[in-house]
Amino acid sequence: MSSPGTEAARRRGRWRAAGLVIVLAVVAAAALAPALPLADPNRTQPSRRLATPLTPGYPLGSDHLGRDLLSRVIWGARVSLVVGVLATLLAMLAGTAVGLVTGFYGGLTDNLAMRGIDLIMAFPYILLAMLLVAALGPGLVNAMIAVAVVNVSFYARGVRAAVLLLREQEFVEAARAIGSTEGRILRRHILPGIVGPILVFVSMNIGVMITESAGLSFIGLGAQPPTADWGTMLADGRQFITVAAHVAAIPGLAIFLLVLGCNLLGDGLRDALDPRLR
């Protein structure tokens, strides 16, 4: 919908490419972390604590226990990526299942499930995530579950709406007329039609998931020390901002870059998959 012409399209293409580069770089660094010549992320060295960036042996400096920040940021990428991707997958699978069943079959199941989702959406989502963590107990896995559960309703609603539209299409009616079973219609005709919208949603959602789980770790409800997690690193660094601001600034920069990359890529994906938004 932005300005017409090839100039705008080219600019969007560049942004998308930038997003792809950022995400690929983070994924590669995270995947290769054990093979990279990095210091042990948990090795403390009190004599070298709060070293500034570019100190020999500490490219990004060290934290209050003398741990290498570069190593911790790269190992932390593994935590953020795994939690972000798993939470998204969990929310997507559960939400899609609910959306498919309720949208396709309707009736009482639909009614009950939708009232349940209304109820979940009656909470501001950060609040619901906090309530779930309070119930399950603080921790990385529980924070991930909480973030996933909160997002199930968004997928369920989106998929249900898409299924409701598809269900009334002529090709579905035709399939029914030639005697296809309900299961076959769901698998062969409905499911392919909702893959696009789901992917768009995933691409826009994954950045939020990463920020949210880092946020829960930051306030002490997610990953617990000494895990090298971006949120907990930021929380640790907070106590030293008067003497060594980089300890808090660097993990935050990492979150920002990864989420920015995801969002750039997500926007691009949405343009590519949803022609109506072009």
Added chain:
Amino acid sequence: MRRYLAHRLLSALFVLAGVSFVVFLALHLAPGDPAQILLGPMATPAELTTLRGQLGLDRPVLVQYGRWASRAAHGDLGRSIMLRRPVLPELWRRFQATLVLATGALLLAFPLGVLLGVLSAARPGSRLDRLSQVIALVGISMPAFWVGLLLIIGFSVRLGWLPGTGMYSPAGDGGARDLLAHLILPAVTLALVPLAIVSRLTRASMLEVIAQDYVRTARAKGASEPRVIGWHAFRNTLVALVTVLGLEIGYLLAGAVYVETVFAWPGIGFMMVNAILTRDFPLVQGGVLLIASVYVAINLATDLLYAVVDPRVRHV
């Protein structure tokens, strides 16, 4: 209109009842025995049984919920385990602090976001449009807790211009000037995400309206461009803006959690994080219930306002 009002009120009450049940149930199922927490690790089994009986913890869940809900409806949310004080006055004190912060952020984000959105839509593809696009993208990608820290590092630690923690100076007079100085950095931090969302949605909604026939008619009749944009087109984006306003107020109240933690702002979110970490469940229950109720009320108000702005809604 009256039927619509009754319908919406009734369903809001229904949602509220459901919300309170979810809140109760979530913490009821949480590991940890309230009687054990209250009596400490040295309690004998007999003491535990007695206290459970006194607290009604040996009754069926629904009965416990009924007792809790009826007390809550009368304003009795129990006593905080850690503070050893009634929950409600504490919640109210904290909620006021959050309200101040959220209002500050809203006053920054909403007018600025609408202005940016309208100006972007007036000339899509212009330099300003692209700039606002970048602002929005960066705004939603930056975690609030990081932005807050950067602002503290820059404006409090390095420059020393503004205070970076708390709501008032310990040595100050507690006046409005002191409060305002403390409010600026957290409000700016909290405003960032709503600013991004409001500007993008305003732009999208404006572009949709500008494409309609009546706008072309207005132009054809020779209305000036500022009049077409500011009067004809803008009025029809108000419906979308009302919805966004409601959503954003809800976001601000709950999303303040991170900002309050960073700035040690004595709000309800900051309080709740501590309550969760110390497993002070009455305080958590009360806090979630209060914010969720306010959220339901805001959604209700949004729907009603919607009906005022757009008469077609009333007939649904």
